[in-house]
Amino acid sequence: MTQAQQVIAKMKELGGFATFGQLNAAMDYSRWKSKTPEASVRRIVQDNPAFFKIKPGLWALEEQKPEVLSKLNIATVADAQKEDFSHSYYQGLAVEVGNYKDQSTYVPNQDKNRLFVGKPLSSVSSLNDIEPFAYPELLRYAKTVDVVWFNERRMPSAFIEIEHSTDILNSLTKFYELQDFNASFQIVADEYRESKFHDVINRTIFDDIRQRVEFVSYEKLASIHALSSQLALTNKA
Numbered sequence: 600m601t602q603a604q605q606v607i608a609k610m611k612e613l614g615g616f617a618t619f620g621q622l623n624a625a626m627d628y629s630r631w632k633s634k635t636p637e638a639s640v641r642r643i644v645q646d647n648p649a650f651f652k653i654k655p656g657l658w659a660l661e662e663q664k665p666e667v668l669s670k671l672n673i674a675t676v677a678d679a680q681k682e683d684f685s686h687s688y689y690q691g692l693a694v695e696v697g698n699y700k701d702q703s704t705y706v707p708n709q710d711k712n713r714l715f716v717g718k719p720l721s722s723v724s725s726l727n728d729i730e731p732f733a734y735p736e737l738l739r740y741a742k743t744v745d746v747v748w749f750n751e752r753r754m755p756s757a758f759i760e761i762e763h764s765t766d767i768l769n770s771l772t773k774f775y776e777l778q779d780f781n782a783s784f785q786i787v788a789d790e791y792r793e794s795k796f797h798d799v800i801n802r803t804i805f806d807d808i809r810q811r812v813e814f815v816s817y818e819k820l821a822s823i824h825a826l827s828s829q830l831a832l833t834n835k836a
Contacts, residue, residue, distance in 0.1 A: 656821025691715025
């Protein structure tokens with residue numbers, strides 16, 4: 600069986616679709632004559648017409664296209680651009696990156712039943728409720744952030760907002776209120792929204808947090824997710 604055939608067979612086992620992180624975790628590379636088998640898998644998936652792209656970092660088998668789109672509750676690949684699917688997908692990627700980094704991960708209660716590649720976000724995030732790291736008035740802001748990572752001391756290490764179509768100003772206002780904590784701030788959005796991000800973050804009210812807020816494109820988050828899963832597997836080996 601060729602490497603491409605092995606990848607196809609494994610994706611079938613995973614239900615016909617998978618992130619690169621899921622493929623890396625499921626594949627058996629023991630007989631691969633490659634020092635970087637994960638990179639080989641990415642190349643196979645991206646170049647082989649047996650696969651099609653749903654979203655950055657999420658691929659599926661062309662022969663199972665109708666079944667896959669049905670499982671993900673989308674009618675066409677174009678529908679994957681819709682807000683609900685996109686928001687929860689990138690939310691799930693951000694959660695899994697935190698998990699790979701051995702952080703505890705939180706999503707708001709109203710998002711727990713949203714689906715990330717066919718499973719609820721509650722099954723991906725590790726915390727049922729937010730850590731009580733601050734006064735109630737600050738926790739009210741933190742509880743609405745799309746993804747929060749916590750370190751081993753149960754303090755926030757990252758606040759991440761997914762901005763598919765909503766107002767970036769609202770997210771930056773949350774970050775402003777949470778600036779006294781030693782945590783990073785990330786806005787995740789389509790790359791075309793980066794100019795809007797800079798327009799808002801350059802307002803004088805955000806002088807104190809401007810250098811701490813990072814814009815992360817969807818493509819970059821997908822790449823970080825793939826690399827983080829690879830590093831996590833390497834560290835476990």
